Amino acid sequence: MVFLCPQHQHALIPQAHDPGSNVELFRDIKAFRGEMFQLFQNRIEAFTATSTTDEPLEQYSQMRPVLDADPDIQATHKQRGVWQDRLWAKTLDDIEADRSRLAAVYHSHRQGKGSLELNPDLKIPSHQLKAKIHRMPGGYVDGLSEDGLDSGALYDHGVFLYGGGWFGPLNDELGYTIIHQVLAQHYPEFQPSRILDMGCSVGHSTLPYAAVYPQAQVWGIDLSASLLSYGLRRARTLDQTVYFAQQNVENTDFPDVSFDLVVSHILLHEIPAIARKRVFAESYRLLKPGGIMVHLESKLFLDPPSLVSRYFRDTEVWTNSEPYLGSSRFTDFPDYALAAGFTPETFNIHYATGHYAAQRGNGAAGWIAFCGVK
Ligand SMILES: C[S@@+](CC[C@H](N)C(=O)[O-])C[C@H]1O[C@@H](n2cnc3c(N)ncnc32)[C@H](O)[C@@H]1O
Numbered sequence: 158m159v160f161l162c163p164q165h166q167h168a169l170i171p172q173a174h175d176p177g178s179n180v181e182l183f184r185d186i187k188a189f190r191g192e193m194f195q196l197f198q199n200r201i202e203a204f205t206a207t208s209t210t211d212e213p214l215e216q217y218s219q220m221r222p223v224l225d226a227d228p229d230i231q232a233t234h235k236q237r238g239v240w241q242d243r244l245w246a247k248t249l250d251d252i253e254a255d256r257s258r259l260a261a262v263y264h265s266h267r268q269g270k271g272s273l274e275l276n277p278d279l280k281i282p283s284h285q286l287k288a289k290i291h292r293m294p295g296g297y298v299d300g301l302s303e304d305g306l307d308s309g310a311l312y313d314h315g316v317f318l319y320g321g322g323w324f325g326p327l328n329d330e331l332g333y334t335i336i337h338q339v340l341a342q343h344y345p346e347f348q349p350s351r352i353l354d355m356g357c358s359v360g361h362s363t364l365p366y367a368a369v370y371p372q373a374q375v376w377g378i379d380l381s382a383s384l385l386s387y388g389l390r391r392a393r394t395l396d397q398t399v400y401f402a403q404q405n406v407e408n409t410d411f412p413d414v415s416f417d418l419v420v421s422h423i424l425l426h427e428i429p430a431i432a433r434k435r436v437f438a439e440s441y442r443l444l445k446p447g448g449i450m451v452h453l454e455s456k457l458f459l460d461p462p463s464l465v466s467r468y469f470r471d472t473e474v475w476t477n478s479e480p481y482l483g484s485s486r487f488t489d490f491p492d493y494a495l496a497a498g499f500t501p502e503t504f505n506i507h508y509a510t511g512h513y514a515a516q517r518g519n520g521a522a523g524w525i526a527f528c529g530v531k
Pocket residue numbers: 282285297298331355356357358359360361362378379380381384404405406407421422423424427428432
């Protein structure tokens with residue numbers, strides 16, 4: 158199987174003219190990635206065989222300029238951007254091919270469960286204005302169309318193609334990972350009644366909370382009016398109730414002690430160090446006494462386990478427009494938590510296996526959860 162799972166074809170997923178074309182595209186991307194990692198591996202092995210030090214970080218800093226100057230590696234880096242652009246272009250083609258049906262579904266969900274509060278006066282932090290993260294056309298905040306359909310569908314369908322099903326049929330792996338692999342394991346009695354998802358985008362990871370805690374009020378906030386507008390329609394399409402609001406996670410409009418659970422999923426690696434620190438402080442401010450903060454990140458991004466993965470991570474910065482990937486050290490996170498008000502006794506770092514990865518029998522702990530109890 159090329160995809161790890163079939164995509165859940167909810168009504169806002171564009172139907173390609175040729176359904177096999179997405180499989181073909183991902184097969185080519187996967188083959189390219191395989192060759193890329195093999196090339197990195199070969200060059201790194203050749204370098205370490207003659208290295209004068211065994212200390213991995215020292216080896217890395219000696220190796221980095223050598224790899225960066227290698228013509229085969231340079232050509233591969235260029236090709237990484239080309240494949241990423243092809244992925245988005247194909248997704249946009251699929252949207253265009255199915256536009257009238259998508260628009261009809263989209264507008265049919267103008268009314269329904271949940272809500273969306275937009276704030277046209279919100280000041281967008283410059284760190285998000287500067288970057289079109291993952292080279293996504295229009296970026297997260299600009300929006301390709303006024304109603305949000307294009308950017309939302311681009312993100313929703315594009316993320317599935319990017320991961321080849323890695324994030325599950327509805328791209329909801331990370332929400333279920335916090336619920337089943339973090340909360341259920343480490344805080345089994347915990348039953349939140351107000352939940353906040355920071356940097357929720359179109360709500361991929363937000364909907365699992367609405368499904369698993371139907372008694373709870375679930376909020377998702379993001380800077381992007383387009384992604385949130387699509388997120389509300391998507392939640393209604395999937396019959397879930399979520400309250401979306403356009404807010405800055407570093408400084409929200411919610412009063413103190415508003416939530417039992419504050420979460421984020423792969424937000425931290427896409428914002429600079431100062432913003433990460435503010436997210437921890439804001440989480441603490443928003444939690445009720447006894448409430449829990451869980452910020453989930455990829456181990457590959459924050460604490461790469463090998464020289465190959467470190468090189469891949471660091472070159473994503475410019476090949477895939479990930480400007481903040483390298484901007485804080487793993488060891489900074491406990492400092493952010495303590496500065497926010499958590500204590501060494503109430504702050505914990507838990508490693509977790511992805512929800513669908515665990516179902517596939519892959520027990521590797523690919524996720525890091527920064528957890529604090531107020
Ligand atoms: C990688 S996406 C998040 C994916 C999402 N959490 C999920 O699990 O599917 C990062 C999101 O964070 C949002 N974001 C970045 N900085 C933000 C900020 N300061 N306030 C609110 N949202 C922010 C971006 O607009 C983007 O939608």
